[in-house]
Amino acid sequence: MAPLDPHSFTDSTHPLTTHVSLSLYFDFSSATIHGAALFTLSSPYSGQLSLDTRSLSIHQVLSPSTLSPLPFSLSPSPDPIKGILLSVSLPNDNSLSSFIITFSTSPCSSALQWLSPRQTFNKKHPFVFTQCQSIHARSILPCQDTPASRICYSALLNVPRELSAVMSARHVDRRLPVSGEGFSSLLPNGFNSLWCSDTRVVEEFDMSQPIPPYLFAFAVGELGFREVGPRTRVYSEAAEGVLEAAAKEFAGTEEMIRQGEKLFGDYEWERFDLLVLPPSFPYGGMENPRMVFLTPTVIKGDASGAQVVAHELAHSWTGNLITNKNNDHFWLNEGFTTYAERRIVEVVQGEDRAVLNIGIGWRGLNEEMERFKDNLEFTKLKTNQEGVDPDAVYSQVPYEKGFQFLWRIERQIGRPAFDEFLKKYIATFKFKSIDTETFLDFLKANVPGIEKEIDLVLWTEGTGIPPDAYEPVSNLYSKIVSLANEFKLGRMPREDEVADWQGQEWELYLENLPKSVEASQVLALDARYRLSESKDYEVKVSFLQMAILSKCRDFYGEVEKTLKEVGRMKYLRPLYTALVQGVGKEEEKILAKRVFSEARDCYHPIAQGVVESIFSKHL
Numbered sequence: 001m002a003p004l005d006p007h008s009f010t011d012s013t014h015p016l017t018t019h020v021s022l023s024l025y026f027d028f029s030s031a032t033i034h035g036a037a038l039f040t041l042s043s044p045y046s047g048q049l050s051l052d053t054r055s056l057s058i059h060q061v062l063s064p065s066t067l068s069p070l071p072f073s074l075s076p077s078p079d080p081i082k083g084i085l086l087s088v089s090l091p092n093d094n095s096l097s098s099f100i101i102t103f104s105t106s107p108c109s110s111a112l113q114w115l116s117p118r119q120t121f122n123k124k125h126p127f128v129f130t131q132c133q134s135i136h137a138r139s140i141l142p143c144q145d146t147p148a149s150r151i152c153y154s155a156l157l158n159v160p161r162e163l164s165a166v167m168s169a170r171h172v173d174r175r176l177p178v179s180g181e182g183f184s185s186l187l188p189n190g191f192n193s194l195w196c197s198d199t200r201v202v203e204e205f206d207m208s209q210p211i212p213p214y215l216f217a218f219a220v221g222e223l224g225f226r227e228v229g230p231r232t233r234v235y236s237e238a239a240e241g242v243l244e245a246a247a248k249e250f251a252g253t254e255e256m257i258r259q260g261e262k263l264f265g266d267y268e269w270e271r272f273d274l275l276v277l278p279p280s281f282p283y284g285g286m287e288n289p290r291m292v293f294l295t296p297t298v299i300k301g302d303a304s305g306a307q308v309v310a311h312e313l314a315h316s317w318t319g320n321l322i323t324n325k326n327n328d329h330f331w332l333n334e335g336f337t338t339y340a341e342r343r344i345v346e347v348v349q350g351e352d353r354a355v356l357n358i359g360i361g362w363r364g365l366n367e368e369m370e371r372f373k374d375n376l377e378f379t380k381l382k383t384n385q386e387g388v389d390p391d392a393v394y395s396q397v398p399y400e401k402g403f404q405f406l407w408r409i410e411r412q413i414g415r416p417a418f419d420e421f422l423k424k425y426i427a428t429f430k431f432k433s434i435d436t437e438t439f440l441d442f443l444k445a446n447v448p449g450i451e452k453e454i455d456l457v458l459w460t461e462g463t464g465i466p467p468d469a470y471e472p473v474s475n476l477y478s479k480i481v482s483l484a485n486e487f488k489l490g491r492m493p494r495e496d497e498v499a500d501w502q503g504q505e506w507e508l509y510l511e512n513l514p515k516s517v518e519a520s521q522v523l524a525l526d527a528r529y530r531l532s533e534s535k536d537y538e539v540k541v542s543f544l545q546m547a548i549l550s551k552c553r554d555f556y557g558e559v560e561k562t563l564k565e566v567g568r569m570k571y572l573r574p575l576y577t578a579l580v581q582g583v584g585k586e587e588e589k590i591l592a593k594r595v596f597s598e599a600r601d602c603y604h605p606i607a608q609g610v611v612e613s614i615f616s617k618h619l
């Protein structure tokens with residue numbers, strides 16, 4: 001077997017799945033989904049076929065025409081990263097291009113967070129949502145869970161009738177269940193007979209464009225929506241305040257889609273809806289096609305909410321149309337998207353704001369070099385993730401070094417030529433999964449001689465930040481950085497100097513301060529600007545991180561409160577790390593352990609894993 005993906009059991013000599021047809025019964029009382037799925041392969045096959053699973057119960061594998069059982073086996077112990085290999089035996093005498101699997105998820109499925117009514121905004125109904133990137137789709141359904149494969153799907157979601165569902169797919173219908181429809185008659189544990197109970201409703205979806213498995217997504221809960229543009233609705237828990245604020249925050253979305261189309265070509269996914277999740281959503285945003293998932297922390301009434309939407313929108317071209325072949329080439333998704341995001345931001349919010357974002361990214365990139373100083377592999381663009389959990393090495397490097405690489409090429413050939421190159425790149429590789437070499441070959445073929453101007457090997461295979469990376473320049477950016485430098489000498493910014501600062505200005509300012517300062521300075525800064533109480537979590541967390549590292553105990557109460565109210569890993573990671581890293585931290589370590597034990601149940605399983613891995617490194 002030729003290696004295809006370090007994170008998947010998928011065998012490169014097997015045909016890939018092209019379509020999955022799912023019937024899913026959501027049992028909220030046991031936090032379990034019971035499923036039956038028809039898999040279609042790209043060509044008929046006989047023999048053992050390898051699929052990825054994690055914490056799934058596999059009940060039966062069936063031949064679709066006869067419904068006779070087919071033999072299957074599960075690897076005896078899970079690989080800590082890849083999970084469990086499911087080998088399905090397709091008959092030798094009569095090769096099949098499709099088969100059915102019946103299965104159930106486990107309450108600890110790593111892709112799913114089940115929220116009890118108490119954990120939701122309205123406190124009336126439960127909620128469940130997915131997060132499949134990078135390798136969690138396999139904990140919802142058995143699949144060839146590698147982005148090298150691209151799958152179309154259809155789905156019948158059977159849910160309690162007071163709830164509704166959204167997916168990364170076209171919504172076909174919401175209707176009463178029909179007896180025996182789809183593969184529901186094959187559902188395990190008696191759920192076939194509950195399918196048509198009068199407390200249930202079926203939400204039907206269809207995704208006719210092929211997507212990598214990590215873009216499979218749904219959310220089920222008491223959802224409401226507002227129209228915000230001709231192809232955009234914003235969904236969230238049906239609570240007046242939340243929907244209102246979200247609709248306002250994202251009012252400019254259509255303009256961004258239009259600008260994206262001008263820059264990168266047609267928007268291919270028809271709709272661009274947004275779903276605002278509960279605060280435990282572990283990321284800022286997730287580019288699920290047709291239905292982007294967002295943390296509620298982006299709703300704060302300034303430019304930054306739109307920045308996250310610009311990023312997830314940009315994935316509609318880079319990531320969702322052109323996809324990294326496996327996670328070693330993750331920078332192809334995130335580096336291109338960061339570049340594309342900033343181009344959209346530049347048009348809709350102006351150059352100053354785009355430069356500010358580049359500056360925040362530049363600081364972030366430099367900090368990651370510190371984080372990975374003993375593990376230089378993850379300062380490369382093209383990485384080797386054999387034996388490595390992608391969640392554990394998630395960082396700014398693919399985003400910001402990737403951005404810097406593309407920006408470097410843009411500087412070399414000029415913006416008009418680079419824009420043309422980008423459009424051609426997207427048109428050439430859309431709906432394909434590619435690797436770094438494919439990109440470099442395309443670059444060299446379309447920009448002859450580029451390898452003589454830019455050290456492409458150093459950029460893609462070298463560690464650290466190449467010498468021709470570039471710190472941005474603008475008046476606003478330089479002013480903020482120099483004010484931060486003056487703080488080190490004891491001068492705080494005057495009120496007139498910060499009068500029109502938004503969250504991102506403060507974020508850049510704080511990111512440029514020393515990691516730790518005198519506790520008295522932390523107190524003085526907060527006394528004047530109340531950063532510890534900022535509504536903007538980027539600002540608040542950056543400030544609290546400095547407070548912890550400066551051992552300024554006055555803010556530990558606020559740290560605890562923050563760790564208990566949000567589950568976005570971008571905030572959990574620096575706060576928990578600041579608490580447990582380094583010597584002489586006994587009090588902070590006790591605090592971290594207590595807070596985590598109390599907050600753990602409110603975090604998404606992926607976030608739980610990340611905090612646990614921070615603890616295992618430092619405790």
Ligand code: BES
Pocket residue numbers: 133134283284285286287307308311312315334394570
């Ligand atoms: N695709 C990512 C989120 C992701 C990456 C999830 C890897 C799981 C594994 C998404 O597009 C993203 O980059 N989100 C950022 C938004 C930011 C860059 C504006 C985030 O969540 O912080």
Ligand code: ZN
Pocket residue numbers: 311315333334337
């Ligand atoms: Zn992204």
